[in-house]
Amino acid sequence: MLIKKINISEIGEVEFVKSHKARNISIWIKPFLPVRVTVPRGVEYAEAEKFFLKKIHWLKHAIQKTKKTESRYTIFDNTTQFKTLEHILQLNPEARKNINIFVSGGIIKISYPDHADVKHPLIQRCIRKGIEEAWRIEANKYLPVRAEELAKKFGFTIKAVSVRNSKTRWGSCSIDNNITLSIHLIRLPQHLIDYVILHEMVHTVHKNHGPKYHETLSRILPNEKQLSRALTKYNINVY
Numbered sequence: 001m002l003i004k005k006i007n008i009s010e011i012g013e014v015e016f017v018k019s020h021k022a023r024n025i026s027i028w029i030k031p032f033l034p035v036r037v038t039v040p041r042g043v044e045y046a047e048a049e050k051f052f053l054k055k056i057h058w059l060k061h062a063i064q065k066t067k068k069t070e071s072r073y074t075i076f077d078n079t080t081q082f083k084t085l086e087h088i089l090q091l092n093p094e095a096r097k098n099i100n101i102f103v104s105g106g107i108i109k110i111s112y113p114d115h116a117d118v119k120h121p122l123i124q125r126c127i128r129k130g131i132e133e134a135w136r137i138e139a140n141k142y143l144p145v146r147a148e149e150l151a152k153k154f155g156f157t158i159k160a161v162s163v164r165n166s167k168t169r170w171g172s173c174s175i176d177n178n179i180t181l182s183i184h185l186i187r188l189p190q191h192l193i194d195y196v197i198l199h200e201m202v203h204t205v206h207k208n209h210g211p212k213y214h215e216t217l218s219r220i221l222p223n224e225k226q227l228s229r230a231l232t233k234y235n236i237n238v239y
Contacts, residue, residue, distance in 0.1 A: 087134035173203035
């Protein structure tokens with residue numbers, strides 16, 4: 001991978017990355033990471049920079065929005081007291097060169113070089129990776145069982161329940177009535193976990209969000225509208 005770093009006025013340092021897989025120039029903006037421009041192998045860096053500058057107004061707005069999102073994230077350090085349902089986070093600076101993630105026995109242990117700043121984006125990403133592994137363990141233990149309980153209680157037939165680290169949807173239901181649930185559901189209060197599961201189960205009967213769908217869901221959950229509003233207060237990407 002060829003990377004060229006260019007300082008762009010009003011934006012700062014931007015990474016231009018050559019990719020043999022890319023067919024078009026694309027711009028990538030994510031929290032805590034450098035702005036990145038993917039450049040097809042046959043395109044010159046100068047052309048990619050011109051493309052970037054044409055979109056400077058939109059980019060400034062997008063970066064500002066990303067900064068607001070960043071401000072909502074937890075920055076983990078040695079004073080942070082964080083725990084999931086069954087795991088406690090431990091941050092351990094050690095005489096080592098790399099970062100190690102260990103999740104077992106109710107512990108999320110992140111060991112990192114003692115000369116490094118724990119707030120460095122790489123260490124923060126490793127901490128989040130460890131936390132998400134703990135959520136994966138807990139979600140696989142709890143969510144399929146809870147889905148079976150609710151299916152039996154309300155008379156739904158489902159083929160399978162899978163758990164994934166989805167960061168775009170809390171849940172989904174396939175055309176074949178297979179339900180997929182995000183590990184991030186484990187972060188929610190119980191009544192909202194049940195709401196998402198039942199929301200997807202109703203899709204085993206009604207594949208859209210038409211009147212019949214809402215009629216069925218409201219029979220099971222008369223307060224479905226309030227639950228839907230409550231769910232919007234949680235961001236699947238921010239914790």
